[in-house]
Amino acid sequence: DAGVIQSPRHEVTEMGQEVTLRCKPISGHNSLFWYRQTMMRGLELLIYFNNNVPIDDSGMPEDRFSAKMPNASFSTLKIQPSEPRDSAVYFCASSSDRIGTEAFFGQGTRLTVV
């Protein structure tokens, strides 16, 4: 398996633009997570899905952020409109449903909003 695949790897955009981040989880994994990492706040959970259903989105900063998982092999995180404070590394991770199992991370998308 290729692991968790995220795209793009890097994104530079202007304030106010829409940004869409993409993730393909590992095949067979039932849980998918979106995290955001900054120096100040560390690795923060934004939202996670189980069997394609959003379980907890309490970490989503505000209404500008939205996430979807239309099927078991694809998820998106959208920011509209983007702001400079959204600049961070966004990680997608997936895991199986077995309790205590490891989560595998994608390589992340480094987002810069100017």
Next chain:
Amino acid sequence: RKEVEQDPGPFNVPEGATVAFNCTYSNSASQSFFWYRQDCRKEPKLLMSVYSSGNEDGRFTAQLNRASQYISLLIRDSKLSDSATYLCVVLLNQAGTALIFGKGTTLSVSS
């Protein structure tokens, strides 16, 4: 109070040193515990799980104290390649729940 708290460091140690990291968690219902390692500009990767009885993997030893809600990681005979950020991670013991990460402790091993 943060769910998972760690001393951010940095810990600067010479090669061959023994170094210990500590972590506390706030939710007493947490049942699974891990240490992840993150290299600079890379994604986090599982280093080891932490079991109630404690566990060892080569130079690495992890301990769990449920009464104090405390987790530790001991690295013996530090190598240059151990330089990284070590993330303490907890999980509520329910299927479909998310890993909660500490902010990490940075280790720098020098020659």
